[in-house]
Amino acid sequence: MSFLHADYRKCLDASEQVSWALSSVVPPDSRLDFSKPFMPEAMFLAHGLDSLTSDEKLKLNQIFGRAYGYLFYFVEAYIVAATMEHARAELYGDEHALRALLRFTEEEVKHQQLFLKFGDLFERDFGSAVGLTDSPQEVASYILSKSPMAVLLVTLHLEIITQAHYVDAIKGHTGLDPLFVSLFKHHWLEEAQHAKLDVLELEKLRMGAATEQIETAIKEYVEILDAFGGLLARQAALDVTSLEAAMGKAFPEETRTQIEHAQTRSYYRAFLWYGLTNSLFQEYLAERFPSLLAQCGELAARFGQGRL
Template identity: 50%
Template sequence: MPEALAGERKLSFLSHDEHLKLNQITGHAYLNLFAFVEEYIIATAVQHAQAEMHGDHAAIRALCRFADEEIKHQQLFYRYLDAFKAGFGHECAVLQDAAAVADVILSKSPIAVMLVTLHLEIMTQAHYTESVRDNETLDPLFARLLKHHWLEESQHAKIDALELDKLVSSAGPEQIKKAFSDYLDLIGAFDGLLDSQSKMDVPSLETATGRKFTEAEAKEIVSAQHAAYRNTFLVLGMENRLFVDIVKKISPSDAAVIASRSAGLSGASNPS
């Protein structure tokens, strides 16, 4: 896992090998989180394809291909997770109940759902181009998996932007306001999931290293993990230039609110 995404931890009580184990546990959770969110993205793509059923045939084909590729990505992630488990030698706890979380996301306004989807798709591209593509220290299989994911997600982000534009063009001011409120609610909920994953990483590391951490050490690990996950999945998406530009065109005032929330998350991830 690239340090830019895993977080440059300074945990003095961990050895070099133990830091490496934690990095590998983080990479495992990273891929599971992508498989996790694919659950709702697949459903979203299918819903948008159904909405075009008697309309733009080119859009139907693009959205159906989008859904098919997301299903493929999810299966690839799960296969890699199985391979990781066999090679790592220990079970690592990860978030479950993807379908239940998908239901919560899909209960929000369609514009909010598409904003989150665009956030994730653009963020994925930045992860690969800025931290993976030229990094020769990574596991080759891990790097290849992320490369193939990036290649298709770059097309998906374009579709997301088009679908978002369709939704926004027919929405009134109150719907736009509700959408951004829902988006920030989902960001908050996602942050809670990342905190849960951070807490799961401690027993996984204890099993992998054969150590029992003190309460203070465990809290420090959780804090470092949460900061890394928060930066990787939330801040890097909210502050991505392309995402910011799109949001500003929809609502400059809501773009400012998102920037403020992102700064707060970034500050919480990097306390002075």
């Protein structure tokens, strides 16, 4: 698969074929199975910590799953706002593009509702409160203050990681909570089209843009990743407190530090490193943003080690 030969009509057709209803994915009697982990080991780096018992690791894994779903809800807030603008710019223009972008927007709102429902189910049955980073509006506002090309590059990065996570780590993993797997399967089904639409919209902006505008977009893309990294680190710190609340105990400072570092690395790998090292993303950058591709190795190494 390559993003370089996408077109609006094919995205629209594919979107109609894979579309699903929220009520069928999360029926009213849905329950999460808290006897199972939510996140695959490949993404949950704290599974290797000797200082945690298996029960503690299971709880931390589920806390990670809760925050993982919430973070997608979080970023989709800005994606909805940005995509609405791209759709609006197509009024009286290309009908296929307009329909594809409107569906994209509608699907992102639906995904937000999906993750809200997941959050409700989690909070109902987990047994203790889980801390989540606040102010999605502030984050959306920060991202949208950057150039539209930078915003689209970040959106493409995020759409690609949702696919990579599902295909590489979640799909076919029978040991995970089946509802959690199903949520991310349905999320992935629709995000596959979104990544192609991002590329098509990026191309509209890139063509005719001055070299300085492209370089600014690249610089802002890195700035957004750094800011996102800060948010992820805050979430990792909250996870330690959430785990203590879930287990009804306080960990020694050394253990707290180990958990926080492992969680930070897990979040950085999931949301930052996975995108920067993805072969489809790199293929796209090689063709359209080669100077960003040249920075990917250094950025991936930095985020892969869990530091900004």
